[in-house]
Amino acid sequence: GQQVMQIPQYQHVQEGEDFTTYCNSSTTLSNIQWYKQRPGGHPVFLIQLVKSGEVKKQKRLTFQFGEAKKNSSLHITATQTTDVGTYFCAGGYTGGFKTIFGAGTRLFVKA
Amino acid sequence: EPEVTQTPSHQVTQMGQEVILRCVPISNHLYFYWYRQILGQKVEFLVSFYNNEISEKSEIFDDQFSVERPDGSNFTLKIRSTKLEDSAMYFCASRPLGTGYTGELFFGEGSRLTVL
Numbered sequence: 119g120q121q122v123m124q125i126p127q128y129q130h131v132q133e134g135e136d137f138t139t140y141c142n143s144s145t146t147l148s149n150i151q152w153y154k155q156r157p158g159g160h161p162v163f164l165i166q167l168v169k170s171g172e173v174k175k176q177k178r179l180t181f182q183f184g185e186a187k188k189n190s191s192l193h194i195t196a197t198q199t200t201d202v203g204t205y206f207c208a209g210g211y212t213g214g215f216k217t218i219f220g221a222g223t224r225l226f227v228k229a
Numbered sequence: 230e231p232e233v234t235q236t237p238s239h240q241v242t243q244m245g246q247e248v249i250l251r252c253v254p255i256s257n258h259l260y261f262y263w264y265r266q267i268l269g270q271k272v273e274f275l276v277s278f279y280n281n282e283i284s285e286k287s288e289i290f291d292d293q294f295s296v297e298r299p300d301g302s303n304f305t306l307k308i309r310s311t312k313l314e315d316s317a318m319y320f321c322a323s324r325p326l327g328t329g330y331t332g333e334l335f336f337g338e339g340s341r342l343t344v345l
Contacts, residue, residue: 149331160320161272163333206272210330215260215277215284217334222271 122144122209124220128143134227139223141207143202150183150190155222156203164192197227233337235321239255241343245310248339252304252321260324261304262334263296265289265317272320279303311344318342 131137141150155160162216165174167183167190174181180193190207204219206220211218234253242248254261263275264330276296283296296305304323308315318341322334 149330151333153334155272159336160336161334162336166333168331184247208334212286212330214330215279216262216274216287218274219264219272 119220120211122207122218122220124207124223126223127221128224130226130228131197133199134196137197137225138174139192141190141204143188143209147187147209149210151208151217152181152192153206153208154203155206161206199227199229201225202227233321233323233335235337235340237340239341241345242311244313244344248308248342250306250319250337252337253302254323255335258323258325262322264320265307266315268319278322285326316342316344332334
C-alpha cells in the first residue's frame, strides 16, 4: 500500500542552526504537502508541491520535491524558537481521495 | 476567516459506549475527512467523504465506525462500541473544490476522545 516515511523522528537544534526533515514515498506521488503542528494544536498547511524537481521558498523555509516525485524535503535556515513543533509531510496519489501523512519530525529549538 | 469547527473538544467515555463526534466543515468545501492522532504519533487517515458517500476508507475504519452528513452542514463520526485503543485526538478536515487528493486540508481543532 501507499506509505510515506519521514525522518528524523526528532531534532534538537540550537537557535540559529539549520534544520532539515526528509520524506519518502513507496510509490510515485501526485503532490506533496507540508503541515506544521504546534504542541497541542492541529496540523496547519504550509505548502503544496506538484511538479517534478519543484523548489519553493517561504522566508526561511525551503521545500523541495524530488525529480521522481517520490521524495521531498523541508529545510529551515537559522531556526528560531517560534519554529518549534512537528512538521509533517503528506502525500496525495492520483485518483485517490486521501492525503497520507508521514510520521512527522518534532523540532525542538533551544534559545 | 472560515474555519472547521469540532465538538466536543474532549469526551470521556466508558469502553463499549457509543460516541458521536461532530464537525462543521467550511461551507463551500466538497471533500470531508476524518483523521486520528494517537498522542505524539502520526496523523492517520480514517475516511474521506464526497458527494454524500464514503469515497475512501482505511483499514482502521472498520464496522465500528460510520460517518454521516445528515443535514448538509454537519459531518459526524460515530464509533459504535468504543475500545481502549480508540483513545486519540480525532481531527475533521475539509478541502475545497478540486480533486480529492490535492489542495490544502483545513483541519479543525480536534476532539480528544478518552476511553476508560
